[in-house]
Amino acid sequence: MKKIFFAITLFCCLALTATAQQLRVHQGTVTYVYPASLLETMTYTDGGQTLTILGRSFSTAKIDSIKVTNVPSTFTPNSVNVDYAGNRANVTVSGDIAALVTVSVDGANVSVLADAALQEEVTYTLSGTSTNGSFLMDGEFKSTVVLNNLNLTSATGAAIDIENGKRIAVVLPEGTATTLADAAGGTHKACFFINGHAEFSGAGTLNLRGNTKHAYASDEYTQFKSSFGTFKVTSALSDGMHVEQYLQVDGGTFNITGVQGDCVDVSVTKDPLDEYNGQTFINGGTFVLNVAADDTKGIKSESDMAFNGGSITATVSGNGAKGISAGTNLTVSQAQGGSTTIKMNVTGTTYMPGDATLESKCRGIKVKGDMTFAGGFIDISATGEKSKAISIDGVFYYSGGQMTCSIDAAGGTVQI
Numbered sequence: 001m002k003k004i005f006f007a008i009t010l011f012c013c014l015a016l017t018a019t020a021q022q023l024r025v026h027q028g029t030v031t032y033v034y035p036a037s038l039l040e041t042m043t044y045t046d047g048g049q050t051l052t053i054l055g056r057s058f059s060t061a062k063i064d065s066i067k068v069t070n071v072p073s074t075f076t077p078n079s080v081n082v083d084y085a086g087n088r089a090n091v092t093v094s095g096d097i098a099a100l101v102t103v104s105v106d107g108a109n110v111s112v113l114a115d116a117a118l119q120e121e122v123t124y125t126l127s128g129t130s131t132n133g134s135f136l137m138d139g140e141f142k143s144t145v146v147l148n149n150l151n152l153t154s155a156t157g158a159a160i161d162i163e164n165g166k167r168i169a170v171v172l173p174e175g176t177a178t179t180l181a182d183a184a185g186g187t188h189k190a191c192f193f194i195n196g197h198a199e200f201s202g203a204g205t206l207n208l209r210g211n212t213k214h215a216y217a218s219d220e221y222t223q224f225k226s227s228f229g230t231f232k233v234t235s236a237l238s239d240g241m242h243v244e245q246y247l248q249v250d251g252g253t254f255n256i257t258g259v260q261g262d263c264v265d266v267s268v269t270k271d272p273l274d275e276y277n278g279q280t281f282i283n284g285g286t287f288v289l290n291v292a293a294d295d296t297k298g299i300k301s302e303s304d305m306a307f308n309g310g311s312i313t314a315t316v317s318g319n320g321a322k323g324i325s326a327g328t329n330l331t332v333s334q335a336q337g338g339s340t341t342i343k344m345n346v347t348g349t350t351y352m353p354g355d356a357t358l359e360s361k362c363r364g365i366k367v368k369g370d371m372t373f374a375g376g377f378i379d380i381s382a383t384g385e386k387s388k389a390i391s392i393d394g395v396f397y398y399s400g401g402q403m404t405c406s407i408d409a410a411g412g413t414v415q416i
Helices: 002-015 095-100
Strands: 022-027 030-034 042-045 048-053 055-059 064-070 079-084 088-094 103-108 107-114 122-129 131-139 143-153 160-162 165-169 177-181 188-194 196-200 207-209 215-216 223-225 229-235 241-244 246-249 253-257 266-269 279-282 287-293 297-301 305-307 312-314 324-325 330-332 340-346 364-365 371-382 386-390 397-402 407-411 413-415
Touching: 022 371, 022 397, 030 095, 055 095, 064 095, 079 107, 079 143, 088 095, 088 107, 088 122, 107 122, 131 143, 165 279, 177 188, 177 196, 188 207, 215 229, 215 397, 266 279, 279 297, 287 297, 287 324, 297 312, 305 407, 312 324, 324 340, 364 371, 397 407
Parallel strands: 030 088, 079 122, 107 131, 122 143, 131 160, 143 165, 143 177, 160 188, 165 196, 177 207, 188 215, 196 223, 207 229, 215 241, 223 246, 229 253, 241 266, 246 279, 253 287, 266 297, 279 305, 287 312, 297 324, 305 330, 312 340, 324 364, 330 371, 340 371, 364 386, 371 397, 386 407, 397 413
Antiparallel strands: 022 030, 022 064, 042 048, 048 055, 079 088, 103 107, 207 215, 371 386
């Protein structure tokens, strides 16, 4: 107790002349950092058993040490940094939000709960390596998650689980590579799960393995911005990417293989009032998809699908599999000065032939509504028994673009 009191007294005196100094409170593997510029009063209560700093109360019995740093260092407000190191994780919390976040660490399993009163965006930076760790975050305000050369495998559930239901900006800094894998045999939805709407940016690489269900999943929309780097799935027991509400891709490279479900699956939410429910918008990016499992899809959208740029290359070999499946209408066009290219090699045959409920034929593109082709290039080779390049339940509308494959449109073809 005397050592703690001396450190605080010394810090307060030095802070008058050295505003770059920091007070660091250590509790296990969690460190709370307070710059001198923020500190006004620190109080002891309960007979010296409780120390309160900027609204955060510490049990003095649980404080391992309090240190004053004399070397100037950068203080980042509204931040939580998690550095994984084998079977442990070191967490650093900025003092300005310390009173409003609850951090729990069990080995390398980290959970952060933000109080409802925290109405400022917090940046969580995850780095390091652990083969027995995880990250869980919950709160009620939008957040940013920076994946900085993180290599994380969970032995208990999802590698990353974001539960706060708000906008989550996921940043992969240029030149970094993050690899995530979840535990097998769990009840979680995905290796990387976001309960909220996700916006991905940054030119780094994200590698995923889904050992229980999906590799990546979000309960609301997901957007990949034009600055995005690489999204790679090497295995998943279900979908490589499972998105509810809608998916928007403006850029990036997507390599998805080894999945037992769909490479990309976009589903409607339970709320009928959600905007753009079940749609897929591809405005750019490069997709390389391997559709090898029976009755699965490369890109499946429960509602409309629109391609206005980008490149899709798919190998379709699963029986009854489809490269692209639109639940309602499909539009293929290209923005001025851009290009849209769809190339597929289809060799699968019929899944469950003769079964009135389960029979599914192999298709390069399957459209349950109308298809509009207004620009771009489509090249599909279909050689499997009863397979087809393009099958449309409605009308095929053509106004531009080049196509080197046959079309089967139940509603006929209309030149517009």
